[in-house]
Amino acid sequence: MNVNEVMSSDVTSCSPDTSLDQVARLMWDNDCGAVPVVNNKNIPVGIITDRDIAMAALHKHKPLWEMQVNQIVQGQHLCCCHQEDNIEGCLTKMEQNGVRRIMVTNQDGTLCGIVSMGDIVAATANRKSKNSLGAGDVLAMLKQVSAHHEQANRAVVSA
Numbered sequence: 438m439n440v441n442e443v444m445s446s447d448v449t450s451c452s453p454d455t456s457l458d459q460v461a462r463l464m465w466d467n468d469c470g471a472v473p474v475v476n477n478k479n480i481p482v483g484i485i486t487d488r489d490i491a492m493a494a495l496h497k498h499k500p501l502w503e504m505q506v507n508q509i510v511q512g513q514h515l516c517c518c519h520q521e522d523n524i525e526g527c528l529t530k531m532e533q534n535g536v537r538r539i540m541v542t543n544q545d546g547t548l549c550g551i552v553s554m555g556d557i558v559a560a561t562a563n564r565k566s567k568n569s570l571g572a573g574d575v576l577a578m579l580k581q582v583s584a585h586h587e588q589a590n591r592a593v594v595s596a
Contacts, residue, residue, distance in 0.1 A: 441520040443560040444550035458501035479547040483510025
């Protein structure tokens with residue numbers, strides 16, 4: 438099974454200079470929790486999530502309309518796969534990078550879709566061929582990318 442068989446191809450994206458309030462509106466209007474960030478040639482340069490927006494508001498103490506996407510995705514590790522890749526390879530990339538969504542590109546590197554954990558689960562539940570993912574593979578990936586991350590600045594209380 439290839440990525441193009443399970444990906445969502447109707448993807449809303451934004452540019453690096455989009456304000457965070459505009460991205461939040463895109464998420465609300467399109468019922469999604471992540472928006473790929475693309476340059477003027479539709480090549481992915483990052484992805485912004487609803488959590489990214491919430492954490493920016495918390496840490497920067499600024500209104501969302503005063504912050505831009507590039508402040509969030511600058512230096513971000515980009516994780517993509519190609520639409521012709523097999524779904525097992527996509528799953529492995531998601532697990533190795535600890536991501537819940539992965540952007541999908543065409544041969545020319547332009548954005549053509551996105552694969553989420555939900556897409557993977559749905560593909561597993563609807564599997565009709567022997568070449569499909571097994572539930573164990575999907576559960577292992579879900580466990581990896583859903584684990585809680587250690588807080589960098591956890592306070593240590595001594596007795």
